[in-house]
Structure formats: C-alpha cells, structure tokens
Amino acid sequence: MPAFDDRQPETRPPASSVVERQGVKGVRFDHDTLAQRVRFASASAAEILADEIKELGAARVMVIAAEAERELAHRIAAQLPVAHWHHEVAMHVPVEVAERAREQAAAHRADALVCIGGGSTTGLAKAVALTTGLPIVAVPTTYAGSEATNVWGLTEHARKTTGTDPRVLPRTIVYDATLMLTLPVDLSVASGLNALAHCVDSMWAPRADPIDRALAGEGIRALRIGLPLVAAEPDGLDGREHALYGAYLSAVAFASAGSGLHHKICHVLGGMFDLPHAQTHAVVLPHVLAFNAPAAPDAERRIAAAFDAESATGGLARLRTRLDAPRSLRDYGMPESGIGPAAEAILAAVPPGNPTPVTADNITGLLHAAWEGAEPR
Numbered sequence: 496m497p498a499f500d501d502r503q504p505e506t507r508p509p510a511s512s513v514v515e516r517q518g519v520k521g522v523r524f525d526h527d528t529l530a531q532r533v534r535f536a537s538a539s540a541a542e543i544l545a546d547e548i549k550e551l552g553a554a555r556v557m558v559i560a561a562e563a564e565r566e567l568a569h570r571i572a573a574q575l576p577v578a579h580w581h582h583e584v585a586m587h588v589p590v591e592v593a594e595r596a597r598e599q600a601a602a603h604r605a606d607a608l609v610c611i612g613g614g615s616t617t618g619l620a621k622a623v624a625l626t627t628g629l630p631i632v633a634v635p636t637t638y639a640g641s642e643a644t645n646v647w648g649l650t651e652h653a654r655k656t657t658g659t660d661p662r663v664l665p666r667t668i669v670y671d672a673t674l675m676l677t678l679p680v681d682l683s684v685a686s687g688l689n690a691l692a693h694c695v696d697s698m699w700a701p702r703a704d705p706i707d708r709a710l711a712g713e714g715i716r717a718l719r720i721g722l723p724l725v726a727a728e729p730d731g732l733d734g735r736e737h738a739l740y741g742a743y744l745s746a747v748a749f750a751s752a753g754s755g756l757h758h759k760i761c762h763v764l765g766g767m768f769d770l771p772h773a774q775t776h777a778v779v780l781p782h783v784l785a786f787n788a789p790a791a792p793d794a795e796r797r798i799a800a801a802f803d804a805e806s807a808t809g810g811l812a813r814l815r816t817r818l819d820a821p822r823s824l825r826d827y828g829m830p831e832s833g834i835g836p837a838a839e840a841i842l843a844a845v846p847p848g849n850p851t852p853v854t855a856d857n858i859t860g861l862l863h864a865a866w867e868g869a870e871p872r
C-alpha cells in the first residue's frame with residue numbers, strides 16, 4: 496500500500512516562486528488539477544446519484560453511511576442497484592473498521608461505492624477504494640471537503656497515517672445543500688471553519704500556487720457570506736449553498752497546496768488527544784492566522800479582501816464573533832500537560848517555507864493561547 500506519514504516533510508519543492516531565467520524575472524509554478532465531476536443541485540441528490548451510477552455502469556453498489564445517516568442514505572439511494580448497505584463508520588477510519596468494510600465489498604462483489612455523510616464516511620469509502628480500486632460517488636453532508644481530495648487517512652494504535660493516491664479521489668461529487676439542513680448550527684459552524692482553515696492554510700502551504708490562492712480567496716468569500724446565514728437561519732438554503740460551494744473550493748485548494756502549519760498542528764493535536772476534528776480546526780485557526788499573517792503580506796492582503804475587512808485577523812475575528820465559534824482546546828478535553836509534548840511533535844512537522852519561523856517558544860505560546868481560549872497574538 497502506498498503510504499507516507501504526513502508528519503514527514505513534504506517531498507516536493509514549493510510550487511510557486513518568482514524566478515529569474517535568462518535575465519527575465521517571472522512567476523513560475525506547476526499546478527495539477529484533479530479530475531472529477533462535480534454536480535451541485537439542491538434537492539436533486541437521488542436523481543443525480545441514479546444518473547451517475549448508471550453512467551458508471553455499476554450493478555452492485557455498496558452504500559456507506561453512518562448509523563446517524565442511515566435513513567437519509569436509504570432515502571436518496573433507494574433507486575440504486577444496492578448490493579450492500581454498510582453502516583459501520585468511525586471517526587479517523589480505524590484500520591479494523593476499514594478491513595471489515597473491505598471484506599464486505601469483496602463478499603458482496605461490489606462494483607462501485609457510494610458514500611453519504613461527513614468526512615469520516617468519505618474516509619471509509621476511500622479506505623475501501625485504496626485497496627480495491629472501486630470508483631466512489633460521494634454525497635457529502637458536512638463541509639469537511641474530503642470528497643474533493645486524493646488524500647486518505649487510516650488510524651492504527653492511536654496513530655493516524657495519511658497518504659495520497661489517485662484511486663481514492665471520488666469520480667463524482669453530488670452536492671445537495673438540502674442534505675445539510677439537518678446539520679446542527681454548532682456543528683455547521685465548526686465544520687465551516689474547518690473549510691475556512693483549508694483556505695487560509697492554502698495561502699502558505701508547501702505547494703501553494705496562485706491557482707490555489709485564487710480558489711482559497713473565493714472559498715473564504717463564500718464561507719464568510721454563507722456561515723452567518725446558516726447560523727441565523729439554519730433552515731434557509733441560501734447560507735447552506737454558499738457554505739457548501741465555499742467548502743468545495745477550500746478542499747480543491749487544500750488538495751493542491753498540501754498541509755500548511757495549521758493542518759500539521761491539528762493533525763498532531765487530534766492524534767495525541769483524540770479531539771473532535773472540525774472543532775479543533777475551528778479553535779486553532781485564528782491563532783495560526785495571527786502567527787503567520789504578519790510575515791505573509793500577500794496572504795494577509797488576499798484574506799482581508801476575501802473577508803471584506805481591514806485585516807485578515809480582524810475579518811476572521813468578526814466572523815467568529817458572529818458565529819459564536821469554538822474558542823478553547825480545553826473545552827474539548829485537551830489537558831494542559833499536553834502542550835509540551837504537542838509542541839515538540841509539531842516542531843518536528845513544521846512544513847518547509849512557513850512564513851513565520853517556528854520555535855519551541857512561539858509554538859508553545861500559540862498552543863497555550865488556543866488551549867485556554869485567549870485572544871490570538
């Protein structure tokens with residue numbers, strides 16, 4: 496199985512730089528666009544899913560959806576030729592859960608996977624696709640964005656390993672914003688800020704290029720408009736559609752740019768203290784933005800513009816206040832004694848080219864502020 500631990504340094508050089516060749520100064524970058532179809536239409540998931548499965552020529556579909564999304568899955572996949580309904584899903588894809596899903600795929604001779612749910616559900620479908628090569632049609636119900644990346648993740652002995660593989664990229668994403676209407680406001684806010692974190696980190700991640708930054712800027716703009724609408728009117732479609740569109744853009748930018756400092760921090764914290772994924776991102780984001788923005792003027796300008804604010808940090812702070820966003824890691828169970836070990840692990844994983852040099856002192860300060868819910872410095 497192709498595998499790498501994402502705590503190791505990125506192997507590719509920064510993708511975007513101003514270079515001088517034959518006396519000519521110019522922008523130079525390489526950008527890979529991942530090939531997948533995106534179908535975005537509210538109240539149309541069942542019909543579009545049926546279309547996509549027909550187009551794939553699949554006759555034995557394995558539908559993956561967590562228990563909580565069982566009813567929803569049976570409703571929107573009712574017209575499909577389903578060989579197996581799989582409802583065992585767990586956060587961060589434990590290997591034993593992945594193994595059981597792979598066995599079921601083989602036992603039922605599945606020829607396609609449909610996943611309906613959040614990032615955990617998409618992650619399980621990816622784990623099955625990784626070893627079987629089965630095509631995935633993804634129907635996301637959170638703003639996590641896993642459906643638009645070729646990144647898989649598996650957890651064994653409390654250690655999450657991630658890697659990239661073209662086989663895990665869903666062939667088609669079916670976005671139906673009506674499926675988000677049941678996502679409670681607090682989870683919508685945390686998940687939306689997880690998407691926002693993809694955008695912000697894509698400004699300075701190791702492979703960030705001008706295309707990623709453009710997508711990320713538009714993603715921030717859409718999320719900045721959508722999330723307050725979701726919070727104010729959870730049953731309204733407009734906010735849900737804006738947020739879902741922003742979440743997709745955020746994931747595309749992230750898939751290309753790679754993990755920046757923010758994602759490395761959250762990866763370490765999530766793994767060490769079993770913290771909830773979206774909420775951890777929501778808490779840590781303003782601290783990383785305040786940490787990097789002063790040393791990244793182009794990112795600062797783009798993020799501020801996307802927030803329609805005077806400064807990037809001010810724009811994020813204003814949005815977080817409107818959303819009553821999660822504030823502290825201790826609220827989610829991280830012990831204060833964990834700050835030291837986490838700082839050490841993060842130091843070993845700092846992505847190359849992070850705008851602000853990371854030291855034991857400043858990363859400890861950042862973690863402490865995020866732990867206690869202090870204002871970002």
Ligand code: NAD
Nearest residue numbers: 563587613614615636637639641644646674677678772773
């Ligand atoms: P999740 O999938 O665990 O879902 C969180 C909760 O929300 C669950 O209880 C779920 O049942 C519920 N839920 C989902 N949709 C709902 C809806 N519409 N209405 C009501 N409840 C709903 O959490 P998540 O934040 O979506 O995903 C987190 C996972 O995704 C993590 O493991 C993370 O590492 C992974 N992820 C992977 C990538 C990638 O590129 N590989 C990107 C982002 C996240």
